Each structure stands twice: as C-alpha cells, then as structure tokens.
Amino acid sequence: MRILVTNDDGIRSPGVQVLAQKMLELGDVVLAAPLEEKSAIGHGITIRDPIRVRKIKVDGVEQAWGINGTPADCVKLGLAELMDHKCDLVISGINCGPNMGTDVLYSGTVSAAIEGVILGIPSLAVSLASWDSEDYTDAAEIVNRLVKYLLENKLTLPRGTLLNVNIPAVKKEEILGYKVTILGERQYENRFEKRLDPRGNPYYWSVGKLLPFTEETLDYDVVAVEKNYVSITPIQFDLTNYKIIQEVKDWGLENL
C-alpha cells in the first residue's frame, strides 16, 4: 500500500505532518506538499514555470518533499517523479478549516484530491472545521479508521469520484458519528473594504462574511459538521449539468 499525502496549508503545517505520520500505520507514505501556504488557490497547476522539489525533515516520515507549486502540482509531480506512478491512495489534508459547500471550488486541499482521481488514483480530501486548532491527532485517528474500513471492505468509488471529509473541531467524545452528505452552500456577502495606501492610492480587501445556510437537515455537509458529525461527501470532477441538457437542447440553439 503506497500513499501520497499532500495539502494546501504547506508542508510545515501540523495537519499534514500528523496525517503522514498516522498513515505510516497503513503503508508506505510519500509526503509531497507545497513549501508555502496555498489556500484558496483552487485547482491551479504550474505550466509556465519550473517546479522545484526540496527534501524536508519531518519526524518519522522519511519521504517528505516540499514543492514550490500548487497542491495539484504536488500530486502530479509526486506521482510521476517521487512514486514512479505507483500509488494506491491520495490523501489531502488535514486542512486547517472546513472545506464544505460551495467553498470546495476554492479549496486547494480538495483540488489536490480531485487531481488524484483525474490521474486514476482513489483519493480523499480531509479537513478539520477549525481555523485555530493545533491538535490534529484525533482527526488523524478518524481518517485512519475511515481508510481502514474502506480498504477492509474493498469499497471503491466510480472513476472521477472522491470523498470529501470534514471533521468537527470538538473533543473526540463529542463526535456523534459519521454522515454521508451532499454539499450545502457557503455563500458570502460580496463585499470589499476600500482603503488608501500612504501614497493616497486605493486598494481593496475582500471582507464578505459567511451568510447563514437555511437548510437544517443532516443531509448537508455544513449542517452535519455543525451538529458534530463527521461529514463524508462523494464529489466528482465532471461539472456537466446533465439534468438540464435536454431542456437546453430544446431551446433551439442548434438551429441558430
């Protein structure tokens, strides 16, 4: 069993290091993560610049590489150059902060796992729903249990689909269980704050607050996590809206 571990918070962040250490219980681990924080960068890849790889010292993890690229770059380069295309599982995380609802589109953590399934490897994205937790031990334990269960029961997803896991940031004994969910919404006010720099030139900060989500059932990831369940959402990279295809065909565009 060969596992590629990556993230978007950077290789120095505790979440990815604890995860890599824990995954050693399940197999060989290659940790390949960005040298710098790459949050909210979405599914970027580096095609016009060279990519560098540097060996990093991480306790217990012999194969730990810092990469000056995006999370998707780490998966691509990790698989091709560091693992010789031999990999059974990609796990991205444990992210500092949740990646739920519409936010998954912006998430480097999720994009790394999407890159994994694009390349045909079963993949997971894992996030801890707290912006200031320093302790990822319990979360890594949960990932470990989940991955073991999937392996032991030979549970596999169709090509192009991965699991997006979000873990509530509460004590282990307060977690009520696991829920299979669909993505909810994370809508933000679209608001900027305008300031003037010391030379009188304007600049803007994105400041939009999260708007409340009105659904209340545990079917949604955001609700499940809020109610202290580990949320597991099967997501896919195919953006086609199949439900609407026939309707759009009936619009007569093809006779334009």
Place this chain on the structure above:
Amino acid sequence: MRILVTNDDGIRSPGVQVLAQKMLELGDVVLAAPLEEKSAIGHGITIRDPIRVRKIKVDGVEQAWGINGTPADCVKLGLAELMDHKCDLVISGINCGPNMGTDVLYSGTVSAAIEGVILGIPSLAVSLASWDSEDYTDAAEIVNRLVKYLLENKLTLPRGTLLNVNIPAVKKEEILGYKVTILGERQYENRFEKRLDPRGNPYYWSVGKLLPFTEETLDYDVVAVEKNYVSITPIQFDLTNYKIIQEVKDWGLENL
C-alpha cells in the same frame, strides 16, 4: 442591460477587448480583467493580499479596469465595487485556447463565469479553440448572436448553472452549426522533464501531452469542436455526485 466582461488571459489580450467592444451593442459594459495573464489558475481568490484596480485605455470601452487578482476576484470586485451589484450578465473570454472536458477545472476563464453564477448572475464562459489566433472578430460575432438569442427568447438556466461555449478556430463559413454538449475528457500524460540549473540543482517542467479521446459522438464538447461545431455545455458548480449517494450510504460508514 449591464454586462461584466472578464477573462484570464489578461486585460491586454485581444480576445477580451474585442468581446467587450462587441457587447456594447447589447448594453453597458464594464471590462474588469486581470492585469496579468492568469491561465491555469483554477478558481483561486485573493483573501490574504490587498487588490488594486487600475483604469486601462481600451478603444471604445469607457469602463475598462485592470485588476491585480484572479479572474474570480475580477468578478467579485467588479460586481461589488465597479457595478454597485447591478449586473445582468457576466461573460468571461474570449479565451485564447479551448476550455473543454476536464480542462475546465483548471480554467480561470470558466472559474470567472462560475463566480458569476455563485453570485446569482447569469454567466457565460467563451473560448476560441486556437492557441495562436489573433482575430477574435468572428468569435465575438458568434457570442453576440448567442446572447441575443438567449435574451430575446428569455432562456434562463437554473441557479448555479452556466454555459461553457467553445468556438472552433476555423473560417466563419466552415462552422457547421451549434451543438449542446456534455464535457468530454482531456487527459494528459502525467510527465515531467527534469533538468539541472547552472548550479547543479534539479528543476522540473510539466510536459505531459494530451491523450486521444476515444469517444466520437457530437454529444461531447471536444468532438463537436473538432468537427467544426460551436459547443455549448451547461455546467454547474455543485460537485456532489448525487448518483452515488445512496450506494455510499449503504457502505455502512454511518455505523463506523
């Protein structure tokens, strides 16, 4: 009718300028695009750095703004600060090069249009399937006809869905028509070229070539464009794989 025009090739690229000029026939246009090229950056947003806005001279387009951010930033800031949240349509493009199949995930052009629908505005992404065309006049004419048709016939998509349009790079008279399509696949070899810099340190270039797509029906965007049809794909930002939810629920994870 107020239209926000953006792209990911940057405000100096001919594709976005010709598009903005053409859209003036349909209403007021605000052109808000990245100051620099931002291809293959996916759905990134800028949250940790300030964003600056600079007035740019573009023939015939009074409201033209260069922004030191991502395409999604341009849509967010353009709507909030340059249009006072009053916008009827977001058009992103005309991209230099196709955005089809799996590639839409990496596309800044498509991510800008996705940001548009996240913010509740009908949106289109438009790409010309050529990497070296300098003439976007015919493509802009096609966009114009399409948008006019949608408006005149009051054709609207459900919330969260947008149209991804790809135009073959052939002479106007060679275009065979329009096809409503689903996303095909654009798989690349996952390959890097390793080099040594003058100081003997290694670096890598992503060099993977596009693999052939085996489907041949016009139902797929990549096939339709190859066969000289304008491809129109309804895509959505909800990544949930609904088809698999029940199966994953039956895995017993909830009793873990």
